[in-house]
Amino acid sequence: MNYNSTRDKNKVVSASQAIAQGISEEGGLFVPQELPKYSMDDLKAMLETDYRGRAKKIMGDFLSDFTAEEISESVEAAYTAEKFGGENPVPISYIESEDKKMSLLELWHGPTCAFKDMALQILPHLLTKSMKKTCDGKEAVILVATSGDTGKAALEGFKDVEGTKIMVFYPTGGVSPMQKRQMATQKGDNVSVVAIKGNFDDAQTGVKKIFTNSEIKEKLAANNMLFSSANSINWGRLLPQIVYYFSAYCDMVNEGKISLGDSINVCVPTGNFGNILASFYAMNMGLPVKKFICASNSNNVLTDFIRTGTYDKKRKFYTTISPSMDILVSSNLERLLYHLTDGNADKVAELMNSLNTEGVYSVDEDIKTKLDKYFWGGYCDDENTEKTIGDLYKNENYLADTHTAVAVNVYGQYVKETGDTTPVVIASTASPYKFAKAVLASVTDEILPQDEFSMVDELSAKTKTAVPTPLASLKDAKERFSLVCEADEMPKVVIESLGI
Numbered sequence: 001m002n003y004n005s006t007r008d009k010n011k012v013v014s015a016s017q018a019i020a021q022g023i024s025e026e027g028g029l030f031v032p033q034e035l036p037k038y039s040m041d042d043l044k045a046m047l048e049t050d051y052r053g054r055a056k057k058i059m060g061d062f063l064s065d066f067t068a069e070e071i072s073e074s075v076e077a078a079y080t081a082e083k084f085g086g087e088n089p090v091p092i093s094y095i096e097s098e099d100k101k102m103s104l105l106e107l108w109h110g111p112t113c114a115f116k117d118m119a120l121q122i123l124p125h126l127l128t129k130s131m132k133k134t135c136d137g138k139e140a141v142i143l144v145a146t147s148g149d150t151g152k153a154a155l156e157g158f159k160d161v162e163g164t165k166i167m168v169f170y171p172t173g174g175v176s177p178m179q180k181r182q183m184a185t186q187k188g189d190n191v192s193v194v195a196i197k198g199n200f201d202d203a204q205t206g207v208k209k210i211f212t213n214s215e216i217k218e219k220l221a222a223n224n225m226l227f228s229s230a231n232s233i234n235w236g237r238l239l240p241q242i243v244y245y246f247s248a249y250c251d252m253v254n255e256g257k258i259s260l261g262d263s264i265n266v267c268v269p270t271g272n273f274g275n276i277l278a279s280f281y282a283m284n285m286g287l288p289v290k291k292f293i294c295a296s297n298s299n300n301v302l303t304d305f306i307r308t309g310t311y312d313k314k315r316k317f318y319t320t321i322s323p324s325m326d327i328l329v330s331s332n333l334e335r336l337l338y339h340l341t342d343g344n345a346d347k348v349a350e351l352m353n354s355l356n357t358e359g360v361y362s363v364d365e366d367i368k369t370k371l372d373k374y375f376w377g378g379y380c381d382d383e384n385t386e387k388t389i390g391d392l393y394k395n396e397n398y399l400a401d402t403h404t405a406v407a408v409n410v411y412g413q414y415v416k417e418t419g420d421t422t423p424v425v426i427a428s429t430a431s432p433y434k435f436a437k438a439v440l441a442s443v444t445d446e447i448l449p450q451d452e453f454s455m456v457d458e459l460s461a462k463t464k465t466a467v468p469t470p471l472a473s474l475k476d477a478k479e480r481f482s483l484v485c486e487a488d489e490m491p492k493v494v495i496e497s498l499g500i
């Protein structure tokens, strides 16, 4: 199976090229030329296997220039029971109240307690194998600018993976105390973490400049190294996410919640549009999904797009208690546009160009009709997010994080407006302990303690739930990284750290 660029139909690359390269030269994203199609018999066969078996089948069908052994190695290394706290990395919690039934697909049992682990635990294995095939086995140097969950998940994924080095830059003021501690205590011989004086944009601009700095690139080449990226538009991050929608469906059948062939809806707390897009791919491959409910926080650019057909990024940016969804440009939406236009790369290039130059684009009637057919958009502000966490805890004894609560709230709006009670899978994307302050404030009226770990302990005591081990162990972990630098010192820091 080969891949095209969303902005240039003549660009054709293999799976390993798509993953090694990350993004196409003209700025387009790589998309599969066709999709594997699964019949009910195929789904039936999947019922018999476990998560890893399903992952091997699905990813193998996409990665046609990988051997079965390479896929198997990658899957077995990524989704171990040890790393994900159990044989099934993505267990489902069922909430069945009088007015609604919800299946919460918990995607946060990995090493960093957020759903990015589902992709970033396997990406390093896919990437190193891709580089062996396409770049003579050069060492991959991964640079990441992060405002939160991605940096830590990338560090954990690439830690001690042979043939890789990873450097993460985060803004001094831009991450939560827990996120900072997660990164500063990172283990591994091939990792480094640097704080940048400035905001997320300064860190990201710095990384982009290094990627295109020809002097540094030559130095790397002379040392048999090559820059690579782990960001969310890489096909190697999207593909692993398709697996858990199939797996959830199989688990629901096996657990007697639905029958094989029944339709489901999917509801996803959305930022960059990767997670929800993975479920859309699953539907196009044969998973019976009726509606995709796209949940946003106050940064509701996607809600407006789905409702009006106009994407307008010229709007106020809100910093919310669900920070991983604080986004005004959802990069993976480009892939959806490509598929909704039946692969019209010229049209997609035109829309993306309009977004870059005017900050806005509108889709035509045909795309809007398809959007309406499949998608429903809604949003939830901080106040209602906290209320939803409080209600879920009080009424259902379920503790949700802020992102998951946005999805639960928007799903409630959807049912109220449409009356559609098709069984729903709601993506639960982070452990509540990752956002302890906002979650604790939602379930108690008492005054909150000052520091992060006291809040974590109090949340655990109050709700009688266990702190996930990876977060609990941070309290006494040794800080390894304390370097703070100016954004314009980043190139120097990279060269020194690589010793080239």
Ligand SMILES: *Cc1c(COP(=O)(O)O)cnc(C)c1O
Binding pocket: 114, 115, 116, 149, 232, 269, 270, 271, 272, 273, 274, 275, 276, 324, 325, 403, 429, 430
């Ligand atoms: C990244 C993230 C999201 C958004 O996912 P997208 O694939 O970018 O839409 C939602 N919740 C959490 C906790 C995240 O880390």
